Amino acid sequence: MPTRITSEQHAGDRGHDDRNETRAKLLRRVWDALGTKAYLFSVALLVVLIGYVLSPYFLTSRNLVAVLITASVVSILAVGQFMVIVTGGIDLSVGSVAALSSVVSALALQNGMPMPVAVLIGLAVGGGIGLFNGLLIVYGGITPFIVTLAMLSIARGLAYLIQTGRFVPIDNAAFMSVFNGEVAGVPSPVLIALVVTAVAAVVLAFMPFGRRLYAIGSNPEAARLSGLPVRRDVLRAYFLSSTLAGLGGMMIAAQLTEGSAIIGNEYELNSIAAVVVGGASLFGGSGDPISAVVGGLIIAMILNIMDLVGVQAQTQLIVKGAVIVLAVLFTTGRGREGVRRLWTLVRRRQPRSGRAQGGDEA
Amino acid sequence: MSSSVVVEADRPQFGVRGLSKRYPGTRALADLDLNLVAGEVHGIAGQNGAGKSTFVRIMSGVETPDTGSIVIDGQEVRFDSPQDAQRAQIYTVHQELSLMAPLSVAENIFMGDMPLHRWGSVDWGTVRREATESLRELGIDIDVRRPVSSLPIGHRQLVEIAKAVRRDARVLLLDEPTATLPAQEAHRLFTLIEALKQRGIAIVYISHHFDEMYQICDRISILRDGLKVAEYPAEASEHNAILRAMLGSKGESTLRLNSAAGVQRMGEGPASDEVVLSVKGLRNEVLQDVSLSLRRGEVLGVSGLLGNGQSELSSALFGATESQSLEFVINGKERHPRHPADAIGLGVGLLPEERKTQGLVLPMSVTANVTMSALAQFTSSGFLQRSAERRTANDMRTSLAIKTSSTQQPVANLSGGNQQKVALAKWLVSGVQILIFAEPTRGVDVGAKAEIYGLIGEFVRGGGSVIVVTSEITEALMCDRVLVMRRGALVGEVARDDIDERGENAVMEYFA
Numbered sequence: 001m002p003t004r005i006t007s008e009q010h011a012g013d014r015g016h017d018d019r020n021e022t023r024a025k026l027l028r029r030v031w032d033a034l035g036t037k038a039y040l041f042s043v044a045l046l047v048v049l050i051g052y053v054l055s056p057y058f059l060t061s062r063n064l065v066a067v068l069i070t071a072s073v074v075s076i077l078a079v080g081q082f083m084v085i086v087t088g089g090i091d092l093s094v095g096s097v098a099a100l101s102s103v104v105s106a107l108a109l110q111n112g113m114p115m116p117v118a119v120l121i122g123l124a125v126g127g128g129i130g131l132f133n134g135l136l137i138v139y140g141g142i143t144p145f146i147v148t149l150a151m152l153s154i155a156r157g158l159a160y161l162i163q164t165g166r167f168v169p170i171d172n173a174a175f176m177s178v179f180n181g182e183v184a185g186v187p188s189p190v191l192i193a194l195v196v197t198a199v200a201a202v203v204l205a206f207m208p209f210g211r212r213l214y215a216i217g218s219n220p221e222a223a224r225l226s227g228l229p230v231r232r233d234v235l236r237a238y239f240l241s242s243t244l245a246g247l248g249g250m251m252i253a254a255q256l257t258e259g260s261a262i263i264g265n266e267y268e269l270n271s272i273a274a275v276v277v278g279g280a281s282l283f284g285g286s287g288d289p290i291s292a293v294v295g296g297l298i299i300a301m302i303l304n305i306m307d308l309v310g311v312q313a314q315t316q317l318i319v320k321g322a323v324i325v326l327a328v329l330f331t332t333g334r335g336r337e338g339v340r341r342l343w344t345l346v347r348r349r350q351p352r353s354g355r356a357q358g359g360d361e362a
Numbered sequence: 363m364s365s366s367v368v369v370e371a372d373r374p375q376f377g378v379r380g381l382s383k384r385y386p387g388t389r390a391l392a393d394l395d396l397n398l399v400a401g402e403v404h405g406i407a408g409q410n411g412a413g414k415s416t417f418v419r420i421m422s423g424v425e426t427p428d429t430g431s432i433v434i435d436g437q438e439v440r441f442d443s444p445q446d447a448q449r450a451q452i453y454t455v456h457q458e459l460s461l462m463a464p465l466s467v468a469e470n471i472f473m474g475d476m477p478l479h480r481w482g483s484v485d486w487g488t489v490r491r492e493a494t495e496s497l498r499e500l501g502i503d504i505d506v507r508r509p510v511s512s513l514p515i516g517h518r519q520l521v522e523i524a525k526a527v528r529r530d531a532r533v534l535l536l537d538e539p540t541a542t543l544p545a546q547e548a549h550r551l552f553t554l555i556e557a558l559k560q561r562g563i564a565i566v567y568i569s570h571h572f573d574e575m576y577q578i579c580d581r582i583s584i585l586r587d588g589l590k591v592a593e594y595p596a597e598a599s600e601h602n603a604i605l606r607a608m609l610g611s612k613g614e615s616t617l618r619l620n621s622a623a624g625v626q627r628m629g630e631g632p633a634s635d636e637v638v639l640s641v642k643g644l645r646n647e648v649l650q651d652v653s654l655s656l657r658r659g660e661v662l663g664v665s666g667l668l669g670n671g672q673s674e675l676s677s678a679l680f681g682a683t684e685s686q687s688l689e690f691v692i693n694g695k696e697r698h699p700r701h702p703a704d705a706i707g708l709g710v711g712l713l714p715e716e717r718k719t720q721g722l723v724l725p726m727s728v729t730a731n732v733t734m735s736a737l738a739q740f741t742s743s744g745f746l747q748r749s750a751e752r753r754t755a756n757d758m759r760t761s762l763a764i765k766t767s768s769t770q771q772p773v774a775n776l777s778g779g780n781q782q783k784v785a786l787a788k789w790l791v792s793g794v795q796i797l798i799f800a801e802p803t804r805g806v807d808v809g810a811k812a813e814i815y816g817l818i819g820e821f822v823r824g825g826g827s828v829i830v831v832t833s834e835i836t837e838a839l840m841c842d843r844v845l846v847m848r849r850g851a852l853v854g855e856v857a858r859d860d861i862d863e864r865g866e867n868a869v870m871e872y873f874a
Binding site: 206207208211212214215218219221222223224225226227228229285286 | 707719722741
């Protein structure tokens with residue numbers, strides 16, 4: 001119960017409150033209809049505004065293109081990561097798989113293989129590892145976290161082992177133009193990321209496989225008892241995640257003009273961060289690939305703004321972490337509820353003594 | 363009161379007075395009175411949802427009652443936490459034991475009050491000696507240094523009881539202690555319970571198995587829908603009265619009424635002699651050599667008291683749990699379904715007992731749930747035909763009278779009865795001809811119950827065949843033929859004529 005003093009204060013502007021209430025109700029309904037996406041897009045917009053205010057360079061096309069190119073690889077990894085996370089799993093190996101694929105495709109090119117063959121080999125390395133992960137998870141009964149954690153180590157070790165020097169240089173023009181060129185003025189990494197995101201969005205929303213992934217992530221037992229091919233679909237999710245990681249690895253390789261065992265470090269964490277900032281639950285069954293990519297973009301823009309303003313790298317790490325927690329707090333229902341509760345607590349100020357007395361009376 | 367001094371000697375030491383507890387939408391316990399006498403075993407029986415587990419939760423301090431109280435030595439007490447209950451020397455051995463599996467037997471027995479040396483280190487010598495001693499007093503001989511995880515389930519239970527006894531338990535609640543025990547271990551438990559009686563501990567024994575209750579209980583209280591409907595001395599001669607009290611006379615009278623009018627059967631008997639499902643020698647960890655056959659258009663009931671293997675039978679027939687069989691023929695094909703997709707392909711669907719956790723994907727829409735087992739039907743050149751899905755879902759919503767504001771609503775927002783209809787709609791859309799309903803009306807209100815029976819009738823009239831697995835006797839009596847299960851085996855088959863002639867007695871005589 002509010003104390004007498006506060007209720008008197010409220011009584012003063014009650015007429016005002018009533019009118020505002022209906023408007024607030026309408027606003028809330030629109031807000032709820034948009035769901036978590038509304039939050040996400042307003043956060044993205046807010047970040048753009050902040051960038052605009054803080055740095056004159058932020059909204060220049062040169063800077064924005066640079067942000068998009070940087071974000072493209074993580075976006076692709078985030079799309080794959082999302083397909084795994086929506087089933088309730090996780091793929092910690094994507095960064096290492098990207099490194100391995102960059103080294104393997106660079107070696108293939110170095111050995112004179114034609115570009116398409118090298119690319120296929122790079123993708124196959126990713127896909128193969130994904131299948132291996134999936135088989136261990138589905139039939140080996142090991143939790144995804146452990147399997148992919150082990151693979152994080154194994155894939156990077158393999159990359160070091162097969163790259164004989166410090167890195168494998170790439171001088172294949174076709175490879176460069178595919179992964180780091182331009183099509184009609186649009187940088188190809190951005191284009192690839194767009195295509196991957198769009199295809200994934202369509203698959204998840206409009207194809208049976210996508211529907212099944214949500215069902216499996218929401219309730220694997222009900223999905224199994226409905227006759228869905230749960231094991232096969234989970235296997236596919238890991239296959240796709242790893243294949244996309246292979247693709248991402250070759251894109252980095254083209255940007256750096258080398259395949260290297262050290263690339264893609266922490267990309268697994270960045271892709272997971274993108275997915276959760278995009279509002280997906282790590283327990284599975286919720287979110288969508290577009291939101292995951294937007295989540296990744298929000299992180300990329302914040303890092304870019306800090307670069308422009310001259311924030312040190314160390315501080316940037318801390319801010320990035322804080323952004324992840326805050327974003328998830330706001331995009332999930334519980335966070336919103338928590339904020340609401342916090343708000344009422346602040347408004348009431350002294351709820352403690354009052355409640356204790358009430359309890360005694362009862 | 364002045365008279366209390368006079369009757370002190372035979373006055374019960376413990377009990378509950380007027381205990382009530384409501385949950386949103388349900389009455390879990392209403393005005394429960396129960397007297398527990400030191401050195402006696404008080405059995406509690408009741409169907410699912412009768413209020414047994416609420417009673418256990420309140421007694422063990424996990425939940426607080428809305429009204430009423432627990433009485434100890436004539437004093438009213440109130441438990442706000444499990445610690446409060448244990449401080450009052452009331453201990454509960456839950457079905458899921460609360461031991462710490464990786465720790466040793468001794469550590470578990472002394473959990474929370476380890477004897478210490480002067481410098482704060484654990485006095486392991488004393489721990490081992492006293493743990494061994496307290497187990498031996500109960501006639502149990504195990505190495506207390508072994509981790510609990512290495513013990514068979516029966517021994518773990520004994521350890522938990524020893525733990526309670528060492529802390530001078532005055533009241534001990536055993537919640538379905540034999541549910542997971544092999545027969546010989548159950549026997550050892552009964553011996554131990556005898557010893558506990560000698561020590562003057564008041565025991566509450568909750569079980570579905572009446573033969574056990576008659577063996578070790580002194581009295582039996584029967585709960586139904588949160589009410590205590592009767593209390594009997596625990597004697598086999600009272601068995602029929604006890605069963606009747608537990609299963610409910612209300613259902614019985616409506617049944618008699620309906621059968622007099624010639625209705626209240628779900629189906630109208632098999633349409634032909636054609637056998638659509640036949641299985642011989644079905645067995646797994648629970649099932650004992652089960653053989654049955656289902657004819658086209660038949661509503662076959664499988665009944666028995668809870669926990670006698672009925673739900674295992676339904677999942678085995680659907681390929682959801684592992685089993686072996688000598689012969690398994692579905693719709694003319696000889697094939698043992700190894701997983702649910704297999705069974706569905708053969709034309710069998712299961713509406714599982716746990717609707718919310720097994721039957722439906724709650725966060726997904728009515729539409730998505732309805733089409734879930736038939737996605738291929740709604741796919742054209744790789745894409746889901748959402749408008750076709752919505753149309754089918756809306757058709758189902760109309761024909762099954764599913765109450766929802768929209769088929770885009772998450773199933774979680776629907777009531778129990780409407781959720782069951784969505785689960786049924788899923789199978790109707792998938793086109794299976796054999797449906798297994800496990801406890802089809804559990805958690806469903808009375809009105810929706812009748813609707814669901816009607817829908818089962820419609821399904822068999824349309825050429826389908828149904829197995830209804832139920833622990834509610836009134837439901838079993840509405841089937842064309844009833845098989846009764848006990849301890850994983852089929853123990854009786856009751857024909858329709860027999861039911862019509864003798865009513866529930868025809869079925870109940872096979873119950874334990």
